[in-house]
Amino acid sequence: MSTIFIAGQRWISNPEPDLGLGIILEAQNRRVVIAFPAAEEERTYAAAAAPLSRVLFQVGDDIDVPGQGRLVVKEQQENSGCIVYFAEDENGDIHPVPEQILSANIKLSNAKERLLAGQVEHHRRFELRAATLEQQNTCKAASTLGLLGPRVQLLPHQLYIAAEVASRAAPRVLLADEVGLGKTIEAGLIIHQLLLLERAKRVLILLPDSLVHQWLVEMLRRFNLKFSIFNEARCRQVDQYEDDPSSIFFDEEESKEKEENPFEDAQLVICPLSWISGHERRQGQLMEAGWDMLVVDEAHHLHWQEDGSSSAEYQLVERLSAEIPSVLLLTATPENAGIDGHFARLRLLDPARYPSLDAFRAEQSQYEGISELIQGLLDHPSESLADSNFTAKLSELLEPAQLAALATKPDATLIEKVVRDLLDRFGTGRMLFRNTRASVGGFPQRVLHEHPLDAPAEYQAALALVDEESALHPELLLGDTWIKLDPRVAWVERFLLQHPDEKVLLICSTMNTARDLELQLRVRRGIASAVFVEELSLIERDRAAAYFADPEDGAQVLICSEIGSEGRNFQFAQHLVLFDLPLNPDLLEQRIGRLDRIGQLGDVNLHVPYYQDSGQEKLLSWYRDALAIFSQPCTVGNALMLEFGGELLAALGGKQNTSAFDDLISRASVKAEELALSLRNGRNRLLELNSCNPARAAELITSLESEQRSDSLAEYVGILSDQFGLVHEDHSDNAVILRPGDHMITEAFPHLPEDGITGTFDRDRALSREDMAYFSWEHPLISGGMDLIMSSDFGSTTVCTIAVKGLKAGTLLLEAFFSPSLQAPPWLQLHRYLPAQSFRLVIDHQQRNLTANVAHKKLNQLAQGIKKTVMPALLREVRSSLTSMIPHVESLAETATKEWVSTALAQYQSDRSAERQRLQALMSRNPHISPAELESFDAETLLGKDALGNMQLNMSALRLAIVSQ
Template identity: 25%
Template sequence: MNVEKSPNWEEEFAERLNTQQWDSWKLYKMCYDVVKTNLITEFTGLKSLKYLPNVTPLEHQLEAAQTVIERMNGKAILADEVGLGKTIEAGLILKEYLMRGLVKKALILAPASLVNQWSDELTSKFYIPAVPYRKNTSIEHTDILVMSMDSAKKSPHKEAIYAEAYDMIIIDEAHKLKNHKTKIYEFVQSLKKKFCLLLTATPIQNDVFELFNLISLLKPGHLGNFDVFQSSFKASKHDLENDEFLKELVNQVMVRNRRQDTGIEWTTRKVHNIPIEFTEKEREVYDLILQLKDISPVFSGSFSMITLQKEMCSSKEATCLTLENMMKNCNTKDEIAFVEEVIQQLMALQTNAKAEKVLEIVRSAEDKVIIFTEYRATQIFLQWFLHNNGITSVLFNGKYNKSKRDYMKYLFKEKAQVLIATEAGGEGINLQFCHHIINYDLPWNPMKLEQRIGRVHRLGQEHDVQIYNLAIADTIEQKILDLLHLKIDVFEKVVGELDDILTYKHPI
């Protein structure tokens, strides 16, 4: 395309100079006043508070927001203990950057069950027009988008998000990014982002390398590459050296408030590790299960045996389901016959020692109780067992959609004495009206215990929280207890002290 200069431009320009009004003091003054009103003259302090009548932040939340903006340049792990308001801190930071004109486009990734909650809070409390993703939502034309992690990492959403240049990414329950080999980790790593907030009360769940992965995602190279990190701190899964230096590096990118540091008067946690003895018949079946690894190669893998041992410590129902599925892979009649014998003896059991202890605790509590189990088969058994003993209960697990989860919460609050939850109940649900928790099955991960307890031990709890950790003597659960203590020790070395989730080592 050829661009030619107009031969008359000089005459036309001279004419405009003589006839057109080029300035207006009134318009200039109005423009000046608007700019002056919006001008942020200094970068210290939070300017957004006077525009947020629906939010009354606590002191630790204000300090966290200021620290992230002024010292961490908008890249931080918000690692407050469960229930201290990390969402409020993230909202304050986002609002501040929006007002300063440094953020125009933001993406919030959260568990599916929390997408609406995030959108509602940002809109109603912070006047941030956050849009929860729906099938007809235009990713390209939405400035503040709230989306589930699972949806975001899949096509075609993934490609649409990659095409955008986000000024800020906020990721709730960020411990789900602990494994650098997962698709969600690779997805977040590939996002174009200027500022990034990772929200998790549990930045270390199982080993110190999880924290390395989170920080590398947030600020690549801050801890060196993997080999440098491993050699500098002599790091293994559950041990490391130079932990004070590592903690100093971590604190440059992480804000962590503990309940005792907030100036709020909190109720206490009262933790009870409760040893349980198998009945004679239960012990016989448990020993039979241990023999399976010598009977068939199907059961020789350590994962298979550990799973069966854990299930046997939970319920015969959970154990039977696994045995029946594994038996399909047995190759000889002798192997099948032995498994069938185990199943027959399992089903003949009349007593579940752990369930009997649960019934005793529930009756003595004379109040609402949450029971956490890892198996849906155990859930159903416990509901049947409690019903037969005159105890009302409702179930709560990851298969329920949001409306059903909300209805189960309502039934528990208004009608039933007991909520029987799988791990899904340890995330994204607030139950301050209850203060008794039974950890029927112990997880390998101590932070799952913290997440469970955090459902009730949070702002608004008016009673001391009673926590009952059940473990059967001389079983896999004794090993789990020992490993939990080891993992808690690593967490406290690097991140800081953890509120009580287990009593000190207890002879089980």
């Protein structure tokens, strides 16, 4: 026989089973033409490589015949290569059914049906499916879902926060790590986890203009998350509404028809806050679009006063956060505008918990006492618990049973639990996270370089007419020629010319100063420079920042107005020129934070050119000697300004003699130390304990390192590419190039660009090679490929032969893979309670369970393909054995299901009841937890219990191995 295909036979497409049951139209000249009536499609293949499987029904199978419904096959006869079935209807009448008239709508939905119908695929596909099943179950069961994929260094403080926050049903938190410790990365990790857990689908990020593109790039580059920037131009593309009634073209009816909500056009949206907060109609649309999560960076710009007045930005965020379940606010300087502002932001997150500023102030004063108790428990528990004073204080806070347990056996686990309870209930709360350089460690040195200069006579002359603050800015006093007169300019020129290979960031307070300076350096001195100021468009600003970042042909100096002080990443530079000093210490901290941030590899050199014997020199001394901000981050600056600000201003204006000023500095410095000590012992200590649990963080890192499994992933990607027809080339050690191939079995492959992608399996390499993707099990190309397989029948059945010495020829081995099916939302993370693998069974035709004796890998090694031409006859021969083997594996799986369910339920219930006790304890003492939270916790427990109780093991893949001679 030249071909196995005969016109009239019914076959099904392996890669496109959804086309339904096909009928061979023509089979000659080594070509086969097949029609798929259900899909109204036709395909032509080379007969030898046609991806088709013969569909043969057996006695007892149901068949579907148009006009006659479902019939049961009683007998079949072959006639010139085609089959005629004799099938019984529900009245017991037998009808002859030539296969040509069978319904084209066929769905062989599970592995069992497909194997019995003879729809089998190459054994390599089966192996890929089995590997996919295994990996998916491992990933789903991992407690670190969503943390593996991001291209980030595994930093303990970030991972701890991300895992802790994302474990909450609807997290509402303030991420307030010190400048440059990675709040954007923490937010990205949280967003990524919530998206993977399907706790969030629609995410809205509100940002200052200058950070819009940086976030866009960070989200894509590090998290593979494609956000869209929404501004007026983007909205107008969707919404054609004309909102100017005075226009002669205005037609209200027509305009309304054209109105569409542009924010419904994307799931992941970034919006410049300045634009949206000033646009009422767009705000309405934004509110209506519905979001699962809101993120606001540099949240200290949201202004609020105790009298109820607030900025437009605050009002918008207040409205949004009342509607959106999950909210992340980010700021490095939460007390930028004093404690009121800090309170105002916490109030956005939970108005019930933070009802009044007075109560909030009172609560702050308790922190030191709570911290002392916690310290006592952690540092010397036995001694502390033997002290009656200590236990008396503790008894005011703990349940009697908890205190009794502590007195009896104060072991490490119990102490940890009590400390956590105290932190939750009486500490800074579950809403505020703040890591500091001191707690994280490993940061560079700040090195101050003072550059005293002689003030020009013109400055001295102008001084008499201005206030203290203006006196700090000679550039505003020296007139149009300031650039020539101001000795700081000449100093900057000299410094840049003497250090031609150093990148230098210069920050000054106003846009005009920045522009004048840049012009002077670039045009008059030929220094490669760029300017970063508010009048530039977002794209121009990013262009300037990119020009500065370019290590080869980039600018030597970037000159920024104050908008360059926030959020941007300039840690590749090691010199910061503070052309002037701001009066707000948090602003100065933000400026220094551009260089002093994660990724800074050298010292942070801080240059201050100043006029001798001027207010500038005094301000420098204030920051250097009272706040010590040039050697370490200062967290008490605002408190000092509140107490000494008036005196300082007077001193800057020269209204104090030298010794009075020295006295001010020494009093302020003593106060700074006192405040810092009190914060260290009180609030900061509590925050530190709440913001990172090093043991938990270390566990997370260990899990992530072991879940990376780069070698298995590389192997998996190789097989995936082969089976889907992607071109797969080695790039270098641990890196590959993937491209669409000419013989792909699907039209496109998820997340595979047309011109291909280069990726590495090595996290460190991915961190240093921006041009490569980081391939992890969570990379969308890989997870997309896995979904492609598991959402179809790809590779679900195969038949192969194996030659094994110990087994008799003709022995049949049936290998079955089952995957757990849980009807529950993924955010419940119930897979954590199931074994991290799929359920596998191997039996022989005598129904013996050989699972432990026959390894899956061994079968893979031994498997030999079977020619298509012999497959139908072979399957006919083994069919009766198969029909008894399959129910047997199904019954074994049913028994296993019961065991899985009972183990999972026991663990789930014990975890949930421990968590419930914690919540109840929290509720009984303070309003951190509302009763509604406990109710929703109980509802969630019930949901989880039901879902686990109804868990099923679904047969997902079957391999029949026939032992050959």
